[in-house]
Amino acid sequence: MYDDTQIKKGILDGCILKIVSQQETYGYEIINILDFYGFGKLSEGTIYPILKRLQNKGFISSEFKKSSLGPKRKYYRITDTGMDQFDKFVVMWNNTSSSLNKLLEEGDYFE
């Protein structure tokens, strides 16, 4: 089976920005949402460095909040800069996927 790890790694930043743009949420919930959309069950070890990078770049902000169900959680939300970045991601992705689809569907260049 084709190993899609690298492809997923390249687009996870954009996917996480999309999720936190909808609602303030925490790491484990992000993993479950990604799983729901078919990205597979990722570990927190995979997404934590991404969340940290996005936060260092100012694309998301975070806050610890108490949970009624147990220990406190770190909640992430998108910033204005993050929204701009997400818009750029969508444009980039549309261009890339359209080029890829064209390549795959339009047959042989050399014909």
Added chain:
Amino acid sequence: LNKYEEIEDLKKHLLYKNRETYTNILFYISTHNLKDDELYGIEMDIIVMALNAQQRGDSLSDIIGENPKEFCNQIIAESKKKSTFTKFKDIVVNLFLAIDIYIVIVFLVNALIDINQLTVFTLGHLIFVIITFFEFEFLFHYLKKEAIITKHRFNYTTVGFLGLIIIIISAVLLVNFYNIKLFEINLWLLGIVAFMTIVPKLLFNIGKNIKTQNL
């Protein structure tokens, strides 16, 4: 609670296995000269991650994946590092603290023998404390990095053995340079200096611990 007390408080709720994984991760990350605030943030994030995993019946190892070193390296790559100046300053401050403690020990030992004597701080003493300091720095740096690979905390027998060798090497140098006098100081003067620098700090820490335990 301040942020460090909060970390200590949260750590108490970690299961032994998770605390060990957490400690090994922190050991490894702390050898990479991250800014203090950055390190604190990571500590807090990992503890909270571990506590939430515990609540779901998972372990910290389960959620960080099969390669903890890779996990740490990714975090380190995304973290702000200390400047070269700050790194140098930290080493100098710690070295001076080590010299301070060493002088206090030497003079107090001599005080037991004769309270009125002038004790001499020699080049041998200085070389002994500097070499011992850097040897232990190197030893702990190496062991902290290795902890994540061996998945065990320090092997205390190994640390003890290596520490003993370090002391012996330094002691040989101490004896060789013992007669080169650097300065002389009266024990009473030293007692006042020691009291003013170390004792208030100790009392403050003891008070803080009592306060934390009472909360």
